[in-house]
Amino acid sequence: MLRVYDTELRSRLMLGTSRYPSPAVLAEAVKASRARVVTVSLRRESSGERAGQGFWSLVRDLGVRVLPNTAGCHSVKEAVTTAQMAREVFGTSWIKLEVIGEDDTLHPDVFGLVEAARILSGEGFEVFPYTTEDLVVADKLLVAGCRVLMPWGAPIGSGRGLNNVFGLKALRAHFPDVPLVIDAGIGVPSHAAQAMELGFDAVLINTAVAQAANPVRMAEAFAQAVEAGRAARKAGPMEPRDLAVPSTPVIGTAILR
């Protein structure tokens, strides 16, 4: 079972809660995905004390663990303040930390990320940092107190899958014991299966499910893909070869060339 910050999770699929056609569809999709963790953005929904209350209570009613996030924060200070507010609103010390450095690609600002992770870990938060596949940044995040990493597959919402398989494999190999969750860029279930086959511990999906024509069926498809990819990883995939190898032995057949 997947263990993150001393919590055991029965599902290796996490879902975002933004941009569904309605909260009712979101609830159905979460059920179909069998996800045990959903992430919620505070920043876009929060201009006052009571703002967002209606939506937040619907999210709390989903009966799954809430991982609040700092989506849309562009500075360390914003991210830290949003995290503190999230702790109040959802009563959890979990925080998915996003510090955005560039608006067109939503590329993480890794310098701000490490700094915010250090501050929040010091305040007792359990930080899930949204990062790139960069090994040095990953190492600095672990030093800053993170015990989970969330590398991107591709830019948020782009649906491009795993852009840098080589880099992601290197990350997996360098940190065999750190839970690694692919956090962004997954477009279709085969991308999620691929991430699991590469040995990642879980995937987090939002747009690919929320913006599907039928989010509930897509959530179910992702659940199956994540399970298939995980099972394949455990089963030990074969290594690809350059030439054909017959699966039936040739010796013993009637006609030999």
Place this chain on the structure above:
Amino acid sequence: MQVKVIGAGVTGLACALELAERGAAVEVLDRGAALGTSSCSWYAGGMLAPWCELETAEPLVAKLGGESLAWWQRRFSATALNGSLVVAHARDAADLVQFGRRTERFEWLDGEAIAALEPDLGGRFNKALYFREEGHLDPRAALAALAHRLDDLGVPIRFGVSAAAERLVAPAHGARARCVIDCTGLAARSVLKDLRGVKGEMLLLRLRDVSLSRPIRVLHPRLPLYIVPRADGLFMVGATMIESDEPTRITARSMLELLSAAYALHPAFGEAEIIEIGTGVRPAFPDNLPRIGWHGGALYVNGLYRHGFLLAPALARRAAQVVLEDRHFPEVMREDTRERHLV
């Protein structure tokens, strides 16, 4: 039959009109000081776009919304039925294809055809979706027109009346001679516990250099952005969708996004005057679909979400038949206990 309609937004006025047209003795009460001031209808886009809405809305919205075009045309002569246009900037071209996959009753236009419909957009877009049968109206003028028709039918609209007090004196359900219809939007949340608010922000701009004949939707990765032309050089730019129950002021970010949408549609919008900044909170149920239901002797018509002007006619028509003929409409009256936690 005597009917009190509480709430003079588009839902309340449409209900009152449907009832009055069927011969009921109707009275409309509203907490505001004047027409529109306390209602989120005041800030609506006024698009009658049932097929565009299929992009994110359930098929029921298109079905009910389809009734609105003829309804409005009959009751508000300035209703425009000249279609709507959906465009995307080059970087969001894939979104236009996806929009087309999820909607219906449109045709693809090339640059020339776009210029023929909207000369001021000539050369700015190569592709667009054209929903020929859709329409639009000016919500404030439409509300005034409904109020005027009600006045003609002898229906008074009383302002400055608290809905809470009226709910208390609602007759028991089944008392056929008198009835209360509650169309108070988010204010009904004390009774409709699963109602939530979705804040919307809009701008009114004035610009003489650009003229548009129909609503233009500009596809955007996060917001359903649109620009609706109004009389006198006015353009309504809307609308954000923020999960929030508070009609707080516009944020700088929303303002930037709305203005950049207008500017990207046509750079001349950079010179537009900002006439008004509006915010309102739309009432929505968890499935974002409207509901009609009896609670404590009053019939609640609520949850029209971002489809007020589109759905009010169909709901008003049904509410009138519920009250006067005891009809039942499962598609809007279904009791779904899983989704509806009512007192």
